[in-house]
Amino acid sequence: MRLMRSTAAPSPPVGDRRISRLFFLLALPVLLALAGCAGEHPQSTINPHSDFAEIIHSLYVSIFWWTMLILAVVWILLTWVVVKYRRKSEDEQPRQIRGHLGLEIGWTVGPALIVIAIAIPSIQAVFATQRPVSEDAMEVHVTGHQFWWEFHYPEQGITTANELWLPVDRPVNLRLHSNDVIHSFWVPKLGGKRDLNPVPAVREGQERRYNWLYFTPLETGVFMGQCAEFCGQSHALMMKRVVVATEEGFQEWIDRWFRSEGADFPTEAPLESAGNPLDDRAAVAGSLSANGGGDDAPVAADLARDGGPEAGLNGYGSSADPAVYRTASATFGQDAPGATAAAGLHSEDPLVTRGREVFLGSTCIACHAVQGTSAQGVIGPNLTLFGTRYTLGAGIMENNLENLIRWIQDPMGIKPAVAMPGVDYPGGNWPATGLSDEEVEAVAAYLLSLK
Amino acid sequence: MSTIGLETPVGREATAHHEEDTGFWSWITTVDHKRIAIMYFVAATAFFFIAGLKALVIRAQLMFPEQTLITPELYNQFFTMHGTTMIFLVAMPMAVAFFNYLVPLQIGARDVAFPRLNALAFWIFLFGGIYLNSSFLVGAAPHASWVGYATLTSPEFSPGQNTNFWLIGLSILGIASIMGGVNFITTIINMRAPGMKLMRMPLFTWMTLVTSFLLITAIPVIGVALIYLGFDRLFGTVFFQPAGGGDPVLWQHLFWIFGHPEVYILILPAFGVISDIIPTFSKKPLFGYPIVVYAGILIGFIGWGVWSHHMFTVGLGPIADSFFVAATMIIAIPTGVKIFNWLATMWGGSLKFTTAMLFCVGLLAVFTVGGLSGIMHASAPVNLQQHDSYFVVAHFHYVIVGGAMMGLWAGLYYWFPKVRGRFLDETLGKWHFWTTMIGFNLTFFPMHFAGLFGMPRRIFTYSAELNVDIYNQLSTVGAFIFGISSVIMVWNIVKSWRSGEPAPANPWGAPHLEWATPSPPHHYNFPRIPTVRSREPLWHKQERDEILAVTMPDPEEEPLMPNPSYWPIVLAAAITLSWALVMTGIWWVIALGILPVILATFMWAFEPAFPEGHGH
Known part of the structure; x- marks a missing residue:
């Protein structure tokens, strides 16, 4: 359950009630789900009791935190722009910026590094969970x-x-x-x-x-x-x-x-x-x-x-x-x-x-x-x-x-x-x-x- | 340089061109892309309600453990047809409605390249959808899930007509999709206005182009698979029958080689929609336009190399698993790049939260959740726990509803004034948005937990021991709220269609060519074709004046448009009938069924496309 709690939405900045409402509503299902997150779950995927399940679970936990990091970044940025750049008057003329190469490289390379950080242990786990069988199996x-x-x-x-x-x-x-x-x-x-x-079915002699x-x-x-x-x-x-x-x-x-x-x-x-x-x-x-x-x-x-x-x-x-x-x-x-x-x-x-x-x-x-x-x-x-x-x-x-x-x-x-x-x-x-x-x-x- | 064109001339009322025929038969015979678009939208919305009601029955059945509201067989039919309908009869045609309405207007063309083919594609889609749903009337609806895995679809395990309805229905729908794809590719490549270079096209048109290429390449793959399956079922072949040496896993490969590009067929149009809307309501051009275009193209390409991430549990071995882990992870990067570019477009802008813009922001908030849970099960070992559990159900609803559908609803509010010359009601629109957000998240977020706690998907009931009741109850409540939100949407459309507030030609101060026409546009779109000099032609004063001088005044003589025709609907009916007769499995009946198709094709071919005396 400890793991679940982290999925709550980032707290909304005070000041704009309508926008806070958006994020409250986004967080609502999470909170409600947490309320019911008690008791035994005999088919839980996050309660490992074998080596195989443990490999998967530790991988899942690390990926979970990476994705929470990305989610936090996106939601915080989104909340920020939605609050900060709300139109105050119809006469506003924002600067017409068409792009920025440095930023594009940044948000390509940044996620790419995270993806590599996820992919490498994933592929290691692919091989670890399909490794050769031991003698005494x-x-x-x-x-x-x-x-x-x-x-x-x-x-x-x-x-x-x-x-x-x-x-x-x-x-x-x-x-x-x-x-x-x-x-x-x-x-x-x-x-x-x-x-x-x-x-x-196979021909004779084939496996x-x-x-x-x-x-x-x-x-x-x-x-x-x-x-x-x-x-x-x-x-x-x-x-x-x-x-x-x-x-x-x-x-x-x-x-x-x-x-x-x-x-x-x-x-x-x-x-x-x-x-x-x-x-x-x-x-x-x-x-x-x-x-x-x-x-x-x-x-x-x-x-x-x-x-x-x-x-x-x-x-x-x-x-x-x-x-x-x-x-x-x-x-x-x-x-x-x-x-x-x-x-x-x-x-x-x-x-x-x-x-x-x-x-x-x-x-x-x-x-x-x-x-x-x-x-x-x-x-x-x-x-x-x-x-x-x-x-x-x-x-x-x-x-x-x-x-x-x-x-x-x-x-x-x-x-x-x-x-x-x-x-x-x-x-x-x-x-x-x-x-x-x-x-x-x-x-x-x-x-x-x-x- | 960047004044916003709010002062563009008034709408249609001011023009004095001759009235179009709007009677019933004019709709049946129309070849006008805008009318076909409206019919696509109406049909897709009707199917949305049909499939949505099935979802509500499903949710009612799952509200408590071990319920017996409906029989397992009916439940299986419902979830199969819920998925099949939502994908093939709702999300795809809804996007095609937007393609149809907008692409010619956005590129400065009077219609699509093949107007009658366009009508044919619509009628085939409609008849195919009706055929597929008619299976309920004979109590033999498809019941082997929307992926129809062999050998559950083989005659031994699915006797009767259920699976025949499914495979023939999808084959018919595939024909319509391929026709649509060909039409839009040809239109976009050949019919752009002077100066409308590829890298000046609105993002929506770009994403239509990418999606159309995916349609004409992916649909044939499932076509092949369906034909194999049809032969297995009706003529005794063994493509997927293990007893005869066939391999059921082959079906999965064929299905997902289609199925994964299909995911991008669903999502890319929505990406296109919000890439057009966000700049308008931010008063800023799209940030990183070329990057967003290339990211879309890249997604289209890489989308072809990730299909086996649907098959990590199949036992393909560690080498194949690793490849598809890597490929799937890579596709997350361009998707992320798009999200950051949308955020950067809004950054420093002047954001106006119309309902359309709210749906765009809502999409960014919830689609990201779906994308990130996708990264979780892109990791093959983690996938082994999450595959075919409710976690995956949560994931793809976040992507398809939270992405594709939210994008299209944003587009509905954005372009409705163009289509009707009246605004959708903003108050009802906000009710629609907030009930959608609440209902959607309440329905699908708890499913993550149900899945993590071991609830498999496609089960008509679950054991009380699983201790996942609370999540299912939340989902059920959410689903009904979501249902109410859809009723609000339809009520808004009906009400505003009749009595909405009149809208001018360019109510939002948008930059693209479709807003340089009256609302609604003339049936010929543009009296004369404008010349384009930039990506945001209506945002540059001089360019805007030049364009409006060409597009707004009534012409001396109306441009020549193609004749309406009965043959598209007749041919569509003949094609649907000929496929439906395949169910008999009797070769001469099937052969006879082809005759009306040949006849209708001949009549079509010899009918003049343009009014007498203007032959081309």
């Missing part, structure tokens, strides 16, 4: 879909959706592409955006060109982001969360992923297919020799490593309904809202058992996968560890039983043009699921038990 393949995000971890062999887990302090290299229209990956506190382009986004998260917390390239009807509802956990927390999440269900499933070696994420996912999902179901030991992902209000579940504290999200000190698996909402839902619960039966016997599994079960669909979001997610519908609502039931019944009513069918209408190429209310509730309970 973790690669994640991000695929944009109308209207959700798919995150595939080739190293770990995991595919998840809408909530990206990252370990703190470890560089991550995101490989970005889209399967339909252009989307843009943007989590402002973790840095700038980059587009997810549909990658043109497909992907976009990459490389950064190191520097603080734990849950960071909010959303699609930043207009991608169709529900573009506004294509949000995401990035959960930056401690190294142990992240490892625990990975471990849980493989323990999540427990049914045996044929294993295959993970293979890096030629850029088709669908193939990737099928292969990877099938590669897991999962075992030991039902374990719901709390995960030691202490998100509140640094304690203060900025740490922990960043931004959630300011939610319209604070009860929706646990703040600080939330530990994964206990206080995650989905988990809380589904408290008591364990795999032994009859409702959960029933839900599992319904789910695996329904058309759900044509699109969705749950690790360790026969559900291996690759069209929609992978639902493994669904009960640990904070949000559903690509970050648009709290993940709880009530919302999930609504979602399963009527996804298109909540999110227009989504590809998922409802209980009584088709979606995309899929017929209506035709689930009864009881079945929907059971499926929801089952999904929330996945943690």
Whole structure:
């Protein structure tokens, strides 16, 4: 907020009320904006939490001050001439000056120097933010879909959706592409955006060109982001969360992923297919020799490593309904809202058992996968560890039983043009699921038990 | 040497030339650049209200988070058509209205080089605009944003006619723009009065020339892109379809190679307007005239080399990003030079704050804000945070409304007395100015904050969690105030058109040739063509007397002017129809649609341009 205050207009010289009024009016929106400039902004672009975001932010601050300098010069000069040279009598005959070479050179060279002072660090930052990737960087393949995000971890062999887990302090290299229209990956506190382009088909032997986004998260917390390239009807509802956990927390999440269900499933070696994420996912999902179901030991992902209000579940504290999200000190698996909402839902619960039966016997599994079960669909979001997610519908609502039931019944009513069918209408190429209310509730309970 | 020509002879009432026909059909068939200009202005103002109402609905929808006033689909249609209309049907034709009215008068010509082509361009623009907006009547308005990025426009993701309306509508409008550009270049280069050297032309005419070159070079680029897209959509090609090896990023390059010069097409006319107005109301010649001219030309040239600053998030790599950072930074310099020259023109002057001058000062104050936020996202890394956020929405409204539109409104108050022979009401004008300043700043300034706090653009709603409600509420309130200011403007125009205070030939004591004619001018502009000896011909006593002696008295015999013609409107209708039929995607229907175009062209070609017996 400190930064913002400086945008106020220069104080108008006293003496001319009409002109002061002009500048008061110019300054008014600034003052009003300042009045509202309080509270948490979970998608703030000026509150960096990664190396990438910090480079951008320090550059922005320096450019901001340069532009304020120019603005001050122009506004002060303008105020001066408007006040000083107001016509006092119609007979005035000002000197007819046609130009001045020295002045022209001055106000060409002066701004040119400022522009150079801005351009040099900008270009340095261009290279710094697109520098070669370090050895220990973790690669994640991000695929944009109308209207959700798919995150595939080739190293770990995991595919998840809408909530990206990252370990703190470890560089991550995101490989970005889209399967339909252009989307843009943007989590402002973790840095700038980059587009997810549909990658043109190539001839055999040629390499497909992907976009990459490389950064190191520097603080734990849950960071909010959303699609930043207009991608169709529900573009506004294509949000995401990035959960930056401690190294142990992240490892625990990975471990849980493989323990999540427990049914045996044929294993295959993970293979890096030629850029088709669908193939990737099928292969990877099938590669897991999962075992030991039902374990719901709390995960030691202490998100509140640094304690203060900025740490922990960043931004959630300011939610319209604070009860929706646990703040600080939330530990994964206990206080995650989905988990809380589904408290008591364990795999032994009859409702959960029933839900599992319904789910695996329904058309759900044509699109969705749950690790360790026969559900291996690759069209929609992978639902493994669904009960640990904070949000559903690509970050648009709290993940709880009530919302999930609504979602399963009527996804298109909540999110227009989504590809998922409802209980009584088709979606995309899929017929209506035709689930009864009881079945929907059971499926929801089952999904929330996945943690 | 520099006495001001306030005492120039009276207006039209004193002259006794024969009355022109002013009936309905005379407007339909007119080839008079001044009447065409008025029609451009009226049509552009009508479209301004259509697009403005959409903006108000958008603002109402965004006043509170998670509102459901309109459906996402309708919202997407509204913001798409708001942008498309404001740019192609408001800002551009509004500037063309000024080009049309002023260029022949400022250079001492009786009309543009191709009067019938001029009429044709207007009617094509009007029909193209109506065609584009008719998409709402069939519930299929364009919905893929004004930039129409592939692959959102491919048949798979935009089935139906929505995107066809958009690409065909823009193609039709492009034809009108190219015709206009050709016409003004030819007029300015060939039809200047004796002694009107290039470096004596009023700045407005200069900027018209630069803009016209941008029009004839930039519009064909989007024309190519639209034709590719049309083929993709209607005939199954894969220019932008990744599955077939096409590259969606190609669309972005083509669009922005057009799109960035387009920004200067919008802003340079306004720069021209205020470069003419500020000297008049400062009683001083434009400071650094040649520098201001060269800066305008330079902006036009460099404007061609900065398009990828719209594409920093596309992933072009650090080398390309650096080049476009540097080029974009460079273009800030001539823009800054212009601002300093305007300030220097006012410095030491005798400033009179008419409404026209207030709009010029307002432009300098707010356009600078837009220019400086532009410098922020000219820096590629910073752009990665601001691109496609409300920060950018704030930026370009500061540039296009705070620059282009404010300049044109200044021009409206300045030249209205010439057009009508009556002043616009100054009291209402000041109300218009102040409500515009309040409404405009209240609408768009808070958007900077909404953007910095992570609100993306083109979203039909936003999460309450973003905590940007207050900025959106301020914007909404501001938008409605801005709406009221536009109503005041129209009320002023209507009222003053009927009963405004009569204006003399040169009410402001302005220096240029258009003020050496009666208000309003004769349909032939000048009975005899004056000779010009300086940049401010009406500010030098002897030169002024010589010019007025030529331009003000009624001629023995009226100069010969071209015939009115029905064929421009008929041909325009035929061209619009032939393009609209492309929507069918059936080759023989499209082929048949070309027949009326050929027919109308033939009839046009064989119609004598001048009255019988005066054949040329």
